[in-house]
Amino acid sequence: MINESALLESKTLRNSVLDRTDVLDRVKALSLLPDGMHVTTAMVAAYFSVTVEAIRALVHDHRAELETNGYRVLAGTELSDFKQLSGIQSRTGSLALFPRRAVLNVAMLLRDSEVARQVRVYLLDMEYLARTQPVDNSVHTDVVSLDDRIDQRITHILGKTVVPMFNALIASSSEHRRELISLRQDIENVEQRLCWHHRRLSALEGDAPTDSVRASLSSMTWQALERHVADLLRRDGCTDVVVRQARSDRGIDVTGRTADGRTLAVQCKNRAGRATVPSADMQKFAGAARAVDRVNVALFVATCNFSVEAQAIADLSGVITVDRDELEAWSAGARLKVLR
Template sequence: MSLSLGSNSQARRSLTIYARRAVLNVAMLLRDSEVARQVRVYLLDMEYAARAQPVENPAPTDVVSLDDRIDQRITHILGKTVVPMFNALIETSGEHRREMIALRAGVQRIERRLHQHHTRLQRLEGLRDDRPAIGVMAAMDAMHGRTFEHHIAKLLRRDGCTNVVVQGGHGDRGVDIIALTADGRRLVAQCKRFAPYLNITSPDVQRFVGSAKVLHSAEVALFVATCPFTPEALSIASEAGITAVHRGVLEEWSAGEPLRVLG
């Protein structure tokens, strides 16, 4: 009995002899296959028909036994019908197996990607102590100038400052807030609520240096702004001992991170 096994690259044929009992055993094992069920029924029917059919007495010269004739008939039937069905079953099973393996590999890749995305989302959405609260800067951008000054005064009180006075307006002598730090140093602050696309320039810082250091003899001077500082303005502030609280630092400060200069 010949079984032809298919492959992806090319078909290979081999000749293998199986007893009908072996084929029947294989068909019995494949319980969930419709083809295997048909093979079992066919083999059993042919076995019964071959043995029930009367056979003439063989001639003395005929050495072929009854069982041999039955085997020949069954072998002929198997070669014409059952073997092609088995070949189709084997090839189909192989294709399904390869498909299932490929599908499993695809599912595993998707699971890995989902796990990676889940980890990234947790990292991005998770609350961290050093991460500014959502909407802090949007809230300050919507404030009026006076409201913004009181917001900065509130942050100063939160960080231990005392005698905090908001004096922005005419006659403020170039500063908006005066206070004492927790350790008793004299503090002044200039508050600028500018649009995020604007900048604090060097002339802005220079004017504040004169007010903070000369007019108020401040030991701690804060220039707080809702926008960035130009590089030159940052350089002047550093040389003059002014703490530039630009947009990024202001966001962290408002979210709970204390200013180092106040400690």
């Protein structure tokens, strides 16, 4: 197996494992800001048990790489909007934010941190972890329901056994590497969706606080929604992501490239209080994305459902629709199939 120190030296190797942000919580719980997406410099330092100055020095040396993975500094109106949305208090004129992908990037660059070293070991020595952390087969007899126990066992097996097995196969296989990576992503997606559905059911049954992702989406302005979608795209490996934030007639709010280089255009609709996205909006976006810009991937993201007519136009024109439920799942960690 590759030694964990190789991640410190090889950017290519780092890029190959940046989608495994779930590793962060498996090594140590990562506390997030109320938006459920970001952490501050101080929070990154606390996670890795180092000083804030150490994180700032690392950002200074590797800023371009970190920015590719979502690191950014807010100021002015953008900072005011974010503070209002997240409810945080900050008297400084700027605020540095790290999404989970950038935090994982820090773990692969930070030398003097035992937590960072453990993250690197987990990423590259999955076979070892699978042997030393076997699946717990004990039967719990506490007040947890049967369905809860099943959910917990499935997610535990997926995370601790199946995914490490795929990592070991990927590391030793060249002929079927692409197929194995695709299968691993499917397994991870199932694991993430199970966790998300469990949280939603718990919230509906009154067993958990209101879902933070849903609350965050409900409070977003259209500008915040576009930035949120851009962050999700970066988290899932997209590059050259640009938020236009202009009310143009062409209806394209975010552009970029998928991890495999396909061109991407996104329309974001914040339709609070509206039942569905009408067909006129879909027709306008489909024309811009397909006839004018001719992008490879056209994505229409909405905080509501799509009308039957709008969905029909999307199907005919090849536009991928993401409705409220799918947006919540995406925000909670599931990956969109079209971006894999």
